[in-house]
Every structure is written in C-alpha cells, then in structure tokens.
Amino acid sequence: MQIQFLGAAKEVTGACFYIETDCMKALVDCGAFQGPDDIEFKNYEPFPFNPAEIDIIFLTHAHYDHTGRIPLMVKQGFKGRIISTQPTRDLAKIILLDSANLQKEEYERWIARPKNQEGSKEERFAKPLFTEQDVEECMKYFEVHPYGNSVNITKTCEFRMRDAGHILGSAIFELWLENDAKRLRKLVFSGDLGQPGARIVNDPDLIRDADYVICESTYGDRLHRDRNETVLELLAALKSAQESKGNILIPSFAIERTQELLYEINLFVENKLLTGLPVYLDSPMASKATEVFRQYPNFYDEDAKRLLKKGDDPFDFPGLQKIDSVEESKRLAGKKGVAIIAGSGMCTGGRILHHLKNNVEDPTTHIVIVGYQVRGTLGRKIVDREPVLNIMGQEYKNNAKLYTLGAFSGHGDQRDLRYWLRSFGHTPRKIFLVHGDGDVINAFRSNLREHFRTEIVAPNQGESFNLD
Numbered sequence: 001m002q003i004q005f006l007g008a009a010k011e012v013t014g015a016c017f018y019i020e021t022d023c024m025k026a027l028v029d030c031g032a033f034q035g036p037d038d039i040e041f042k043n044y045e046p047f048p049f050n051p052a053e054i055d056i057i058f059l060t061h062a063h064y065d066h067t068g069r070i071p072l073m074v075k076q077g078f079k080g081r082i083i084s085t086q087p088t089r090d091l092a093k094i095i096l097l098d099s100a101n102l103q104k105e106e107y108e109r110w111i112a113r114p115k116n117q118e119g120s121k122e123e124r125f126a127k128p129l130f131t132e133q134d135v136e137e138c139m140k141y142f143e144v145h146p147y148g149n150s151v152n153i154t155k156t157c158e159f160r161m162r163d164a165g166h167i168l169g170s171a172i173f174e175l176w177l178e179n180d181a182k183r184l185r186k187l188v189f190s191g192d193l194g195q196p197g198a199r200i201v202n203d204p205d206l207i208r209d210a211d212y213v214i215c216e217s218t219y220g221d222r223l224h225r226d227r228n229e230t231v232l233e234l235l236a237a238l239k240s241a242q243e244s245k246g247n248i249l250i251p252s253f254a255i256e257r258t259q260e261l262l263y264e265i266n267l268f269v270e271n272k273l274l275t276g277l278p279v280y281l282d283s284p285m286a287s288k289a290t291e292v293f294r295q296y297p298n299f300y301d302e303d304a305k306r307l308l309k310k311g312d313d314p315f316d317f318p319g320l321q322k323i324d325s326v327e328e329s330k331r332l333a334g335k336k337g338v339a340i341i342a343g344s345g346m347c348t349g350g351r352i353l354h355h356l357k358n359n360v361e362d363p364t365t366h367i368v369i370v371g372y373q374v375r376g377t378l379g380r381k382i383v384d385r386e387p388v389l390n391i392m393g394q395e396y397k398n399n400a401k402l403y404t405l406g407a408f409s410g411h412g413d414q415r416d417l418r419y420w421l422r423s424f425g426h427t428p429r430k431i432f433l434v435h436g437d438g439d440v441i442n443a444f445r446s447n448l449r450e451h452f453r454t455e456i457v458a459p460n461q462g463e464s465f466n467l468d
C-alpha cells in the first residue's frame with residue numbers, strides 16, 4: 001500500500017494525493033495549482049498515473065485548489081466514482097464552470113493581444129485546460145453521501161466522511177483500506193480544517209484513531225486573532241470608510257468567506273450597529289453559491305439554524321444589492337461611500353481588479369482582506385503593503401488603508417490544528433503535513449515535535465511512502 005504526494009506538498013495549492021493498494025487506485029482531491037504563472041503551468045503537466053485506471057476520487061471540498069484538475073481527469077479517460085457531500089458537488093460545479101469561463105475569456109484576450117507584447121506566455125499555457133462541456137461531463141461521476149455513514153465502496157475499501165467545518169459540505173475522509181495480505185490500514189485526510197467557532201459551518205469533527213494522518217498546515221506557524229475582536233474590527237473598518245466617504249473593497253472568495261461576511265454584516269444591520277451603508281455583492285458566482293447555501297440548511301451550525309428559525313435570512317439585509325451584469329459592475333466606478341465585495345479572493349482576476357484600479361490611489365479607500373493570500377498574488381502584495389501595485393499591466397500607487405482580518409480565515413490556526421491532531425492520541429504511525437508553504441510546514445513540524453512522539457513528515461512534491 002502506497003501514498004504519493006502529487007500536490008499541496010510544501011505549498012498550499014494543487015491538492016492531490018494518490019493511493020495505491022493491491023486492489024485499487026484512488027485519489028484524494030485533484031486540485032489545480034494556483035498562483036504566479038510558473039506555479040499555474042504545473043496544471044498543464046501530464047498526470048504521473050493513467051487517469052483511466054483511477055477507481056475513485058475522494059473529494060474533501062469544492063475549492064478550486066482541490067477540484068480544479070478533475071475535468072482534466074475526465075478528459076483523459078477517468079470513468080470512476082467521485083465521492084463527496086451534496087453541497088460539495090453543487091459548489092464544485094459552480095467553481096469549475098466559473099473557471100472554464102474565465103479560462104475561455106483569458107484565451108480570447110491572449111489571442112487578441114498585441115503581437116509584440118513582452119512576456120506573453122506560450123500558446124500551450126494560454127489554452128483553456130477545460131471547457132464548460134468538460135465540466136458537465138465530469139458532474140456525471142459524482143456520487144454524494146452524508147456525513148457519518150460508513151460505506152463499503154469496494155470489498156477492500158470503506159470510507160466515512162466527517163465534518164471538516166471549512167466550507168459548506170467540506171469533509172474529513174476516514175479511509176479503511178485493505179490489501180491482498182489482508183492488512184488493514186486506516187488513513188485520515190483532514191482536507192482543509194475550519195476554525196472552531198466559525199459562522200455557518202460546524203466545528204471540525206474530532207477523530208479518535210488512525211494509522212496515518214494527512215493533515216493540512218495552512219496556518220501551522222501562527223495564531224489567529226480573537227474572532228470577536230476581528231468582527232469588531234470589520235465593523236470599525238466599515239464605519240471608518242463610511243465617515244471618510246471612501247469606498248470599502250473586500251476581495252472575497254465566492255464560497256464561504258462571502259457568505260460569512262454577509263452573515264456578519266446582516267447581524268450588524270439587524271442589530272442597528274451599522275446603518276445606511278450600501279453593500280454591493282459584485283460576484284455572480286458568490287450569488288450562485290449563496291443559493292446553494294440556502295438549499296442546505298441542515299449543514300449549518302446551531303446559531304445559523306436559530307437565525308433561520310427566527311425568520312431572518314442570514315445572507316440578506318436592507319442595503320445589500322447583488323450585481324450581475326458587467327455593465328452594472330462598471331457603473332459602480334462612480335460611487336462613493338459604498339462597500340463592494342468582489343472576487344477573486346486573492347485578486348488574481350475577476351471584477352475586484354477593476355475596483356482596485358478605480359480606488360487604490362484614493363487615500364479614503366479601505367481594503368479589507370479576509371482570506372489567505374498566496375505568495376506572488378496581487379492580494380499578497382496588498383497585504384505586504386507594497387507601495388506600487390501592478391494591476392492588469394498598469395502601475396498604481398497603493399494609498400488605500402489596509403485591514404487584514406485573519407480571524408475570518410476558513411482555516412484553523414496552529415493551536416486549532418494541534419488540538420485536532422491531539423484527538424488521535426498515540427495511534428498514528430505517521431503524521432504527514434501538507435497544504436502549507438515550506439517554511440510554515442517546518443515551523444509547524446517543530447512545534448508538533450514538542451507535543452507528539454509520533455513521526456511527523458513533510459513530504460516533497462512527488463514523494464511516495466509505503467504504508468504497509
């Protein structure tokens with residue numbers, strides 16, 4: 001029995017873990033690499049296995065860095081089963097279709113570019129990886145299951161999904177795998193683990209035992225600030241911008257972060273802490289995702305269920321306007337004293353770029369960062385307070401006021417991750433740390449070594465381990 005780390009190894013994107021036993025070949029996640037071009041080019045490399053031979057993809061959640069290469073698998077002959085929760089399936093469809101559209105638009109822009117443009121990538125890296133039809137095709141292979149049910153998917157493989165509390169429908173996978181020699185091994189994949197106490201979703205489930213744990217490490221080197229303080233900071237940022245008649249730009253991931261923001265702002269408005277602030281949700285994808293959230297209230301935590309019972313729609317409030325068309329979005333350019341929530345979450349594309357261009361040189365602008373920013377992305381440059389920002393090929397002075405609200409992160413911090421790992425007691429033979437930048441993983445590993453006797457490994461990209 002073997003595991004190979006094919007992505008999210010000493011980096012945060014491209015999650016893909018290959019498992020091979022005598023009886024089956026499976027993947028846990030099959031995500032896209034995201035970030036600067038040299039990282040994204042990795043999506044064009046061939047898989048180091050034959051997609052047609054993969055029996056199952058266990059899918060932890062819908063985010064693109066966990067799902068983005070699934071359409072490529074299907075294009076290249078995958079005919080197996082994709083196991084996920086219902087919200088994961090619905091959200092994955094939205095994310096993948098959005099990506100197919102963006103890729104198509106980018107390719108059209110690439111074709112129409114001035115031919116002497118410097119630094120223009122080669123055609124093979126400009127071509128879309130997949131189309132809308134490819135996404136539709138891959139949806140046929142989804143098979144949804146609830147949390148908590150143990151399922152014998154083959155004679156030698158049993159799985160159970162548990163709540164990872166990261167985004168709606170996100171799952172931790174417990175896998176019991178047997179090989180010919182009847183050796184049984186239990187593997188636990190954390191997926192992305194949420195923060196205890198997060199809005200809408202439940203706290204991550206604790207698992208009591210495993211032979212091998214594959215654990216995410218995104219924030220393994222730091223502690224988040226107190227969540228309540230962060231919520232107050234968000235309120236302060238909104239009010240300060242309102243007073244200075246400046247705009248508030250919130251680059252946000254369409255899924256979960258946006259709904260959490262709406263949830264918090266809804267509470268501010270309902271409790272009269274904030275009045276008269278027009279809030280524009282300028283992301284058709286986030287609006288679609290919010291509809292999926294509305295469909296699955298049984299996946300909410302108790303607080304969100306209670307709001308719903310009281311008749312309050314947690315994702316809507318007076319002053320909220322959803323922007324659909326590009327024309328409407330462009331009309332926001334002349335507005336002052338408004339909040340705009342738009343994607344992409346790391347400012348790597350999408351409508352937020354236009355709003356940044358229009359506002360970033362104005363000192364009354366407030367930028368509120370609510371999610372993790374991968375190195376090399378424009379969002380990271382904003383967080384690092386770079387004085388000049390290159391936005392769509394043009395330079396802009398960065399005069400905006402910055403608020404980094406880490407506690408809105410969809411990931412647990414070092415303490416949360418350690419707490420989650422602790423529930424395994426001394427049962428794991430090895431803990432593999434994935435889904436974190438190299439230095440973060442090293443710091444997390446050193447920290448864990450002070451608390452655990454278990455062997456803790458930081459696999460490299462492509463590295464394999466025998467699990468017998």
Ligand SMILES: [Zn+2]
Nearest residue numbers: 061063166192
């Ligand atoms: Zn995620």
